[in-house]
Amino acid sequence: MQLIYALLLTIAPVTELRIGLPVAIDFALKxxxxxxxxxxxxxxxxxxxxxxxxxxxxxxxxxxMNITPYKKMFNHYIKRFxxxxxxxxxxxxxxxxxxxxxxxxxxxxGTGAWSGCLVSWLLGLERKQSIxxxxxxxxxxxxxxxxxxxxxxxxxxxxx
Numbered sequence: 001m002q003l004i005y006a007l008l009l010t011i012a013p014v015t016e017l018r019i020g021l022p023v024a025i026d027f028a029l030k031x032x033x034x035x036x037x038x039x040x041x042x043x044x045x046x047x048x049x050x051x052x053x054x055x056x057x058x059x060x061x062x063x064x065m066n067i068t069p070y071k072k073m074f075n076h077y078i079k080r081f082x083x084x085x086x087x088x089x090x091x092x093x094x095x096x097x098x099x100x101x102x103x104x105x106x107x108x109x110g111t112g113a114w115s116g117c118l119v120s121w122l123l124g125l126e127r128k129q130s131i132x133x134x135x136x137x138x139x140x141x142x143x144x145x146x147x148x149x150x151x152x153x154x155x156x157x158x159x160x
């Protein structure tokens with residue numbers, strides 16, 4: 001059940017692998033499952049979500065905009081998100097591909113595959129290059145979260 005919970009957290013827009021991966025690692029440690037297996041499972045799932053997100057934005061978003069609660073939520077989110085989009089757009093002009101990779105790779109709230117896809121979609125960036133950049137960012141974020149999780153667990157185990 002904990003692994004299913006980790007997978008659900010991984011596909012959710014707010015938590016993504018930043019929360020899903022530590023939960024999956026905890027599951028792996030408790031159940032003698034190789035950490036590398038859950039790492040790749042979570043990272044691949046997060047990368048596959050890129051295609052789902054772009055499909056939604058390209059084909060379903062317009063229909064959902066006719067639903068008032070969705071429209072209000074989306075517009076509210078975009079207002080809050082606009083500063084990040086503007087900041088990214090300034091960096092993108094200078095750094096291009098690398099800016100999108102780093103935007104997704106930094107494991108902070110408001111970054112990740114969901115936000116990277118939304119930025120790419122809003123700015124009309126080239127799709128194949130965006131998918132590659134977002135995927136690379138997800139992999140880097142996964143490595144950072146993995147190292148942070150294992151380091152934190154080792155630190156806790158040292159004292160207890």
